[in-house]
Amino acid sequence: xxxxxxxxxxxxxxxxxxxxxxxxxxxxVVQDGASGEALGYDPLYALAILDLGLPxxxxxxxxxxxxxxxxxxxxxxxxxxxxxxxxxxxxDAGADDYLGKPFHLEELTSRLxxxxxxxxxxxxxxxxxxxxxxxxxxxxxxxxxxDQTISLSAMEFKLLRCLLLHQQQVLSKETLYxxxxxxxxxxxxxxxxxxxxxxxKKIGEEWIRTLRGQGYQLHVPEPGP
Ligand code: CA
Numbered sequence: 001x002x003x004x005x006x007x008x009x010x011x012x013x014x015x016x017x018x019x020x021x022x023x024x025x026x027x028x029v030v031q032d033g034a035s036g037e038a039l040g041y042d043p044l045y046a047l048a049i050l051d052l053g054l055p056x057x058x059x060x061x062x063x064x065x066x067x068x069x070x071x072x073x074x075x076x077x078x079x080x081x082x083x084x085x086x087x088x089x090x091x092d093a094g095a096d097d098y099l100g101k102p103f104h105l106e107e108l109t110s111r112l113x114x115x116x117x118x119x120x121x122x123x124x125x126x127x128x129x130x131x132x133x134x135x136x137x138x139x140x141x142x143x144x145x146x147d148q149t150i151s152l153s154a155m156e157f158k159l160l161r162c163l164l165l166h167q168q169q170v171l172s173k174e175t176l177y178x179x180x181x182x183x184x185x186x187x188x189x190x191x192x193x194x195x196x197x198x199x200x201k202k203i204g205e206e207w208i209r210t211l212r213g214q215g216y217q218l219h220v221p222e223p224g225p
Contacts, residue, residue, distance in 0.1 A: 001116065002026045002044050006036035006059065007051040007078065016049070019105040020112075033057025040066055040073055043166045044178060046116060049108070050095075051078045052086055060086075060093050067094035070168060074119045076111060078103075128164050131220035133203070135161055144203060155180060156199045159192075163208065163218040172215035 003025050007013050010031065017027045028045075030036040033054040040048055040062070052059035063075060077090040077098045087098050096119075097111050128135040134143040140157055142150040152160065162179045163171065171179075173189040180192070196216060200208055206221040 001046040002028065003112070004036070004039055004042075004045045004048040004073075005029045006033065006040075006048065006054070006062070007031065008054050009051075016105065016108065020109065023109050025112075033059065033062055037062040037065060041069070041071055041169065043162070043169055043171060043175060045073060047074045047076070047112060047119075049076050049078065049112070052090055053080060060089055063090065063093040063095060072119075072165070074115050076108075076115060128161065130164055130167065130218065132223075133164075133207070133220075135164060142203070150202050152199070152202060155195050156202065159195050159199055160203070163216065167218050170211050170214045170217045175215065 001024075003020060005013060005016055005027055007016070007029070008031050013029045013031065017029055020027045028039070030039055034057055036048075036050070036054075037057075039045070050059050050063060054062075059077065063077070066073060066075070074096045075094070077087075077095040079086045079090060079098055079100055081100045081102065083100070087100070090098055096115050099108060099111060132145045135141075135157075136143070140152075140154075142152055142157070142160065144150055158180050159176065162176060173192040174187060176192050177187045177189060180195075181187075196208060204221065207219060209217045209219040211217060
């Protein structure tokens with residue numbers, strides 16, 4: 001699991017990173033808000049820890065921009081101690097949880113785990129819909145329209161799920177590979193092309209758009225006449 005940490009205090013960054021790394025997370029640290037905001041759109045991240053008090057660039061604004069762009073990234077905000085107004089503003093702007101500084105690293109880890117569990121459960125139990133396409137995540141079935149059931153391999157299902165969850169984004173082969181396979185595996189990008197080709201054959205060519213040199217994106221076809 002890769003976590004994005006946006007925090008301008010280098011000492012705190014180092015402490016959090018060290019602790020979370022020990023807990024099995026991969027942590028990317030960004031100390032300036034603009035880069036942090038841009039990175040937050042990368043679907044590689046399972047979660048962001050966002051400091052609201054960033055110099056020259058408000059953490060609250062980053063959060064508001066993400067949510068306006070329908071970026072579903074789970075976010076824990078770090079707020080100044082006793083600043084209940086900041087916490088309320090953060091939750092209103094779309095934060096999933098918050099921690100007041102100073103905090104215990106154990107509490108951060110436990111909130112982070114709980115949040116990951118919640119966001120995971122939400123997608124596991126529900127159905128994902130887009131246009132006429134429905135993914136039943138618990139039964140691992142895909143339906144196209146009211147009466148067509150499509151049978152997919154485990155990898156094809158994962159691939160389609162990933163494209164669906166990140167509809168607003170173009171996903172590179174590298175990104176898709178890291179979603180589908182263990183991080184330490186040697187990336188074999190040709191296998192992604194094969195999965196995409198097979199998936200297209202099953203759900204229809206028009207559903208997956210290729211953006212040359214960038215990657216793939218889900219595309220909801222116009223309804224036929
Ligand atoms: Ca700060």
